[in-house]
Amino acid sequence: MQIMSNDYNPHNIQNQTAAQLFAKPKLNVANKKYILAMFPYPSGQFHMGHARCYTLADTMSKYYRTRGFNVFSPMGWDAFGLPAENAAIKHNKHPKDWTDGNIKQMREQFDMLGLHFDWDHELKTCDPEYYRWQQWLFIKLYEKGLAYRKNATVNWDPVDQTVLANEQVIDGKGWRSGAPVERKEINQWFLKITNYADALLDECEHLTHWPEQVVTMQKNWIGKSKGVDITFSIIGLDATCQVYTTRADTLLGAQALVLAPTHPICEAVSKTNPKIAQALTQLSQSGVSEAEIEAGEKLGVAIGLTALCPISKREIPVYAGNYVLMDYGHGAVIMVPAHCDRDYAFAKRYQIPVIPVVDNGKEHDYSQSAMTETGTLINSAQLTGLSSQEAIEEIAKTLAASQQGQAKDQYRLRDWGISRQRYWGCPIPIIYCDNCGIVPESEANLPVTLPTNITFSDSSKMLANNPDFVNTSCPKCHQPAKRETDTFDTFFDSSWYYARFLSPKESNDLIAPSVTDGLPVDLYIGGIEHAILHLLYARFIHHFMHDIGITPAKEPFKELLTQGMVLKDGSKMSKSKGNLVTPSELHKTYGADALRLFILFAAPPSQSLEWCHSGIEGMHRFLKKVSLYFSNKQPVSEGVTPKLWSDAQTILSKIEHDYEKRQLNTTVAGCMKLFNIIQQSPVRNTTIQKIEEIFFIALFPLAPHTSSFYWDGEKPLSETAWPKIDQEALQQQTRPIVVQVNGKRRGELNLNKECSESDIIHLAQETLSIQKHLEGKSIKRVIHIPGKLINIVVS
């Protein structure tokens, strides 16, 4: 069948150009550009969020290829995780089979959508050859004293007898059983990220190519604060209780001590007092997420003890509160109703007096709210009259002298709990031996592989119930011993994958020494939802890898591009909300290039993109016009059009600027403008021909198939150099001078650049539209922005 010249067939175009669009990865060479998009969880569903992220990455890769960089742009799979276990239970399918099937499906969609990643370096985190190095890393962390065990609070479903993820707790109830969730403490593995708190904070200053908002979020999350540790003695109990506060200046306004219900003092009381024991159990009914605790009602119970303030020597009651968790800080806080909103609400509920001890110099109605600002101390005995700052220092000094406290830097950041009571994850390479205690698996025995012969009876204990896995021998004394049966948090999997991508098949090292120069990642692209946790964990592990000498740079990601959400009906597209739009349907109708253009054009990359179906039509129409023009193009005639050439140069410089700023929505607009010049020109002369070349190169990263198909240059577009801007033509571009009177636009003047200020005013006075606003008034002031604007201020 003959293809009509006005037919635009995107699939035909894609099929004919796809082969040439995969570029070979180039590693460890000068002028490298490591461009990485956050690897996907293989859910099997390639959704718009994926399409957006990977289109951005593929587009930037192609742009940098035309700029002469050696681009490395690998792709792989974040393949462990909860959904595979849920699917296993629901569909009776093994997580491995489910995951592998999904990877295959999603890989096909990558190709279908014309996303040309470097698949030679593909990896998946559930592959033992991948996770053996994670186990190796963990052992290194353990050897350096950065991995340890302690109790931590989890969501416990008392009916299903299982630990729940925060997202599995809905309105305080287990998602399957519907039973009220309880807090439970279990022993777990932690990584001492807090040892790196200062390093991670200090390096924030060097993240100059990260969005400021993300750096701010990271700093706030680490949350370094100066405060004071204070020791209270508990009256009638041979015990003390430590609290930490950043507002020691309010200490004399403290009306109570509030402890976590699982605090040792509470537990001691509950042993002899069943009534309080029951009240404490009540206080532990709710999930552990901060959002739930902070937004929920603050409840407490007096546990019948009093504590002695080491400064005022005053006795205050001791409460247990549902908003204090044992694993944060000391598990105890002072309650100062007058100067803390949360304490104020608590005090109102339990009729605790509100006594102001700080005055900020303004009237404040303490019957309505707390006053949280600093100021001068009042009602504070010997401290009265000091400023908040002086009081904090004085209190720290006094406490230190009597060994009842001290000034201390504190971090909001907590150590990273990495134990998960789940099957589908990387086994923790630890062995418990009756003789030797906790022993890491020997490196020679790595990887500790996840057994595949399991049954899905009870998801929290799948590994524990697998004797072949559990029973082993101690690497030290060779006596029978038992394996750790928890698996790692999947955030660990994604904290170092960017390093492994350099040499995923290397068997002697985590990174082959010959390619370590591939790090850091030059441009990292991913969703804003990862702004804190994933990026902080990855930075931490990278700092550690740097410290043990396996990565050259300190920081893993030089530049970060955080892509906004893809929203539909105002909220995040996700499977659980049932508002998915699949790219494959759109591809079927419009092809890969139209979909790419729409995704890029609809919003700037960093802003959220509200999905709307119309609009992709326009991209399709644009490509159709391009196709029609180039498949019926006229022969080139002699002659030049200087005005069009300088217009094109202005657009080109804007496109270049926008690519560098990652403002890809306006690069699309720029290409459309270039094409409008081409199409609207009455003749196809040599100027137009040159603009066509610029158009193809500029469009290539955005719509690679269509541009490649109609390109007839010597080399493929990916190897064709970016056009050099004709500075002279750019300079010739002139804009009229805007004339304002009293800040309002009253006209514009076309004049050459040499015009002086007085010449311009003269001309303005002669121009009718401007004249009438100047008549009968005297000029008080003139603001002149050369080449742009003149503002004449009149009385």
Added chain:
RNA sequence: GCCCGGGUGGCGGAAUUGGUAGACGCAAGGGACUUAAAAUCCCUCGAAGUUUACUUCGUGCCGGUUCGAGUCCGGCCCUGGGCACCA
């Protein structure tokens, strides 16, 4: 509750960062071509005023700084993301 964003025509957004508000596109309306439709092309398109001109108003709301504010400052409202076991 705490931390970080966003709010501009009917819609998505632009404005080279304090200097012409609405680029580019979608939708809509009108016209051309066609037996007709689709496709394509051309024109109009923030609001108001007796309307190619001109004037006034207009970037969530209220106030401020400035010759000049979408952009900076203060205070609100609405909305999105994160809050440590979703990834």
